[in-house]
Amino acid sequence: MGDLTDADKKIVALSAVIGAVKTDPGPFLDRSTLFSEKGLYRQALEDAKSALRLEPKHVPALIAAGRAALKLKRFEESYKFLNEGLTLDSKNEKIVESLRLLQDEIVSDYDERAQGIPEKTYKAVELCSQDVYPGDDELYKHEVEILLKKYTIDIADIVKPADVPLSKRKEAASFGVMAYNARSDGRLEEALQCCHVALGKDPGNYRLLHMRAMVFDDLEEPAHALKNLVMIPKPFRFVEAWKLGGKLLQKLKLPVMSEFWLRKATEMVPEADRRKDLEAAMLFQQVRVDRIYGPLTYEFPVKVKFTDYGRAVVATESLKPEENAFDDTPVVIGQLISCIQQPACGHCGNSMVTVQQFFGPTFDSLPEDLQTFAIGHWPDVRGVTCSGCQRERYCSENCRHEAWYRYHRVMCPFVNPAAGDLYELIENRGQGRDEKGKWSDLWVCQYSPIVLAKIWAMIASEAKRLMEERGITEPDTEIWARAKMPFRKFISYGSMSAAQKMPEIFKLMQRIFEACDGTLSYKISEAEFEARYYQATCNLQAFAASVTPKTAFMDNLVKTGDIRALRLLRFLEENDRSAGVSFAGMFPLHACLNHACDNNVYVMDGFVNGKPAVHVRVRRHIRPGDELFTTYIDTAMPRKLRRAWLCKSFNFWCNCRRCQFEGDDSSTCTECKKAASGDRNFPGCSRCRKAWYCSTACQKKAWARGHRDICSLEHTAVQMGVSATGS
Numbered sequence: 001m002g003d004l005t006d007a008d009k010k011i012v013a014l015s016a017v018i019g020a021v022k023t024d025p026g027p028f029l030d031r032s033t034l035f036s037e038k039g040l041y042r043q044a045l046e047d048a049k050s051a052l053r054l055e056p057k058h059v060p061a062l063i064a065a066g067r068a069a070l071k072l073k074r075f076e077e078s079y080k081f082l083n084e085g086l087t088l089d090s091k092n093e094k095i096v097e098s099l100r101l102l103q104d105e106i107v108s109d110y111d112e113r114a115q116g117i118p119e120k121t122y123k124a125v126e127l128c129s130q131d132v133y134p135g136d137d138e139l140y141k142h143e144v145e146i147l148l149k150k151y152t153i154d155i156a157d158i159v160k161p162a163d164v165p166l167s168k169r170k171e172a173a174s175f176g177v178m179a180y181n182a183r184s185d186g187r188l189e190e191a192l193q194c195c196h197v198a199l200g201k202d203p204g205n206y207r208l209l210h211m212r213a214m215v216f217d218d219l220e221e222p223a224h225a226l227k228n229l230v231m232i233p234k235p236f237r238f239v240e241a242w243k244l245g246g247k248l249l250q251k252l253k254l255p256v257m258s259e260f261w262l263r264k265a266t267e268m269v270p271e272a273d274r275r276k277d278l279e280a281a282m283l284f285q286q287v288r289v290d291r292i293y294g295p296l297t298y299e300f301p302v303k304v305k306f307t308d309y310g311r312a313v314v315a316t317e318s319l320k321p322e323e324n325a326f327d328d329t330p331v332v333i334g335q336l337i338s339c340i341q342q343p344a345c346g347h348c349g350n351s352m353v354t355v356q357q358f359f360g361p362t363f364d365s366l367p368e369d370l371q372t373f374a375i376g377h378w379p380d381v382r383g384v385t386c387s388g389c390q391r392e393r394y395c396s397e398n399c400r401h402e403a404w405y406r407y408h409r410v411m412c413p414f415v416n417p418a419a420g421d422l423y424e425l426i427e428n429r430g431q432g433r434d435e436k437g438k439w440s441d442l443w444v445c446q447y448s449p450i451v452l453a454k455i456w457a458m459i460a461s462e463a464k465r466l467m468e469e470r471g472i473t474e475p476d477t478e479i480w481a482r483a484k485m486p487f488r489k490f491i492s493y494g495s496m497s498a499a500q501k502m503p504e505i506f507k508l509m510q511r512i513f514e515a516c517d518g519t520l521s522y523k524i525s526e527a528e529f530e531a532r533y534y535q536a537t538c539n540l541q542a543f544a545a546s547v548t549p550k551t552a553f554m555d556n557l558v559k560t561g562d563i564r565a566l567r568l569l570r571f572l573e574e575n576d577r578s579a580g581v582s583f584a585g586m587f588p589l590h591a592c593l594n595h596a597c598d599n600n601v602y603v604m605d606g607f608v609n610g611k612p613a614v615h616v617r618v619r620r621h622i623r624p625g626d627e628l629f630t631t632y633i634d635t636a637m638p639r640k641l642r643r644a645w646l647c648k649s650f651n652f653w654c655n656c657r658r659c660q661f662e663g664d665d666s667s668t669c670t671e672c673k674k675a676a677s678g679d680r681n682f683p684g685c686s687r688c689r690k691a692w693y694c695s696t697a698c699q700k701k702a703w704a705r706g707h708r709d710i711c712s713l714e715h716t717a718v719q720m721g722v723s724a725t726g727s
C-alpha cells in the first residue's frame with residue numbers, strides 16, 4: 001500500500017468491510033463520500049445507490065446520490081434523489097442547499113436564453129426534407145395505374161392551348177366571372193354549370209380548368225377535380241394548382257403522387273417567400289406522416305399530425321381519463337448506464353434476474369427452507385448467451401436469433417473485435433482513456449452507447465440483407481437509403497457538436513462500423529454521428545419490463561397455498577425490491593408525443609406480444625382533435641427550472657399553456673411583463689402562487705385568457721424521458 005493516500009487506504013478498508021458485511025448501508029455511504037472527495041463521482045453515485053438499495057429511505061444516502069449525480073450533470077437523477085430526500089426530511093438544510101446548487105446549474109444560462117428567444121421558437125417544417133423515398137419510383141407507376149383504372153384519369157391527357165377567337169374567349173371569361181361569384185356565394189352547382197359553359201367556349205383556358213377543379217373539390221368530388229388539373233400541362237400549372245392536386249391525391253389515397261405534386265408546389269414558391277409561405281411544405285409533411293404513421297395508428301384512437309413543432313399525436317375520438325390512448329414497441333433498446341448490472345435480455349428487455357439477485361444480500365439471511373422454496377418457485381431465467389462473444393444474454397432462442405440477424409452479426413465482438421472496446425466502455429460505465437491517455441468520462445449520457453451502436457448495426461445488417469437478396473457485393477445508395485428507413489421516424493435536433501464533445505466515442509463508432517463483420521464497410525461521417533446522437537437523445541424513453549420474474553414468482557407462490565409462500569409474500573411486502581427503470585428505447589409512435597408542462601397523457605411500462613413495451617394513458621379528458629402531450633420532465637418544478645431544463649436537454653423553449661400563464665417570479669408582471677420597481681414586487685395569484693400581476697386588470701385579463709385553465713391543475717412528478725444530461 002506504499003503509494004496510497006489516506007483516502008485510498010480508507011477506501012480499501014471499506015471495500016473489505018463491504019465484502020464481508022453486505023447488508024449495512026453505512027460502509028457504502030462512507031465509501032461514497034470518499035469517492036466524491038476524490039472526484040470519482042460515478043463510483044460515489046454507485047455506492048450511494050447501493051446504500052439506498054439496502055435502505056431506500058436513507059436520507060444521507062439520498063443526498064450523496066443527489067450530489068454525485070449533480071456533479072455528473074445527470075440533472076434528472078439528481079433532482080429525483082434530492083426531491084425524495086426533501087419529502088422525507090423537509091427541513092434538511094443540506095438538501096435545500098443541494099437543490100439550490102442544482103437549480104443554479106440548470107438555469108445558469110437561462111436569463112441569456114430567455115432574452116434571446118422569441119415566444120415561438122422554430123418551425124419544424126424547415127428542418128424536414130422532401131427527398132424521394134427509395135422504391136417510390138415503382139410506387140409512383142403503380143399509383144398512375146390506379147388513377148387510370150379506378151378513376152379513368154390519364155396523366156398524359158393534357159389540353160393543348162387552342163386557337164380560340166377573341167369573341168369566344170371574352171364570352172368564356174364572362175362565364176368565368178359568373179362561376180367565380182357563384183362559388184364565392186356558395187352556389188356550387190351554378191358555379192359548376194358556368195365553368196362547363198365557359199370551358200365549352202374556351203377549352204384550353206387553364207385558369208378555367210383550375211376553377212372547375214376547385215368547384216369539384218368544394219363539391220367533394222376529388223377525382224373529377226383532379227381530372228381537370230391534370231389536363232393543364234405541367235409548365236402552366238400555378239403553385240395553387242400543384243397544391244390542390246397534392247391535396248386531392250391525398251384524398252384519393254395516392255400518397256406518392258401527392259408528395260410529387262406538393263414537392264412541385266414547394267419548389268415553385270419563390271426563394272424569398274419560402275419562410276413565409278409554408279403551406280405546401282406543411283401539406284407535404286402531413287402526407288408523409290400519414291404515410292409513415294398511418295399503419296402504426298390504425299388500431300388506436302389517435303393519428304399523427306404535422307405541426308409547427310413537427311410531428312404531434314392527436315386524438316381521433318374522445319378519450320376518458322385512464323383510457324389507453326396507444327401502445328408502442330421499441331425499434332431499438334439499450335440498458336441505462338446505471339442499470340447495466342441488472343440481468344436482462346439484451347434484445348427485448350425482459351428481466352432475467354435470479355432469485356438471489358432479486359433478494360440481494362438478504363437472501364443469505366433467509367432460513368434455508370425458505371431459500372430452497374424460493375429457488376424452486378422462481379421462474380427459469382437462464383436464457384441463452386451469444387455463442388460468439390459470450391457477452392450478450394437473451395431471454396429466449398427467438399430473441400437471440402432476431403438480435404443476430406437484425407444487428408448483432410455486425411457488432412458481435414467475436415466477428416468485429418473493435419466492438420469489444422464498446423462493451424468494455426459500457427462495463428466501465430462510460431469511462432475510459434481519453435485521447436491524452438487520462439481516465440475520464442468518455443460517454444456522458446444516462447443511456448448506454450449500445451443504443452447508438454445498435455442503430456448503425458441495424459442499418460448495416462439490413463444493407464447486408466438487401467445485398468444478399470440482390471446478389472451484389474457492394475451496397476448502392478438505394479440500399480443504404482432503404483436500410484436507413486426505420487430511423488427516418490425519429491427527429492434529430494440538437495445544438496452542439498456531438499463528435500467534438502465525445503471524440504473518443506465518435507472514433508470508436510467509426511472503427512466498429514468501418515470493419516463490421518468483414519463483408520461490409522459503413523463509414524460514419526461527423527454529420528451522421530451528430531444526427532444519430534441527437535436522434536437517440538431527443539427520442540429515447542426510459543422503461544422497464546412490467547412483467548418480471550418477480551411477478552411470475554408471486555403468481556407461483558399464490559398458487560402453492562404453502563405456509564412458506566405466505567412467509568415469503570410477507571417478506572416481499574416489507575421489502576419492495578422492484579428493479580425500476582432499466583432500459584431506454586426508441587418508440588416510433590411515442591416519439592411523436594410533444595411535451596407540455598400540463599401534460600394530458602402519461603407513459604406506463606407495459607407488455608405487448610410478450611415483450612416489454614409502453615402504454616400511453618390519458619390523464620384528463622381529451623376531445624377529438626386535441627393534441628396528446630406527455631412530459632419530458634418533472635412538472636412539479638417551477639417554470640424557470642422547467643424551461644431551462646427543457647432547453648438544455650431537448651433544445652426547445654417551452655411555450656405550453658402553463659408556461660404562458662405562469663411567471664418566473666414576482667419581479668415581473670406575468671401578464672404585461674412590466675418590471676416591478678424598487679423592492680416592491682408584485683402580488684401573486686392566491687391560489688397557485690405561480691403567477692404575479694401588477695394590477696387587478698392584468699390579473700383579470702390573464703384569468704380570462706387562460707390562467708384559469710392551468711391555475712388549479714395538479715402537477716405530479718412522472719416518469720421522465722431519458723435526456724442527454726450533460727449536453
Ligand SMILES: C[S@@+](CC[C@H](N)C(=O)[O-])C[C@H]1O[C@@H](n2cnc3c(N)ncnc32)[C@H](O)[C@@H]1O
Nearest residue numbers: 309310311491538539591592593594595650652
Ligand atoms: C420526441 S420528439 C417529439 C416529436 C417531434 N415534434 C417530432 O417531430 O418528432 C422531441 C422534440 O420535439 C420538439 N418538441 C417537443 N415538445 C415541444 C414543445 N412543447 N415546444 C417545442 N418543441 C417541442 C423538440 O424539438 C424536441 O426535441
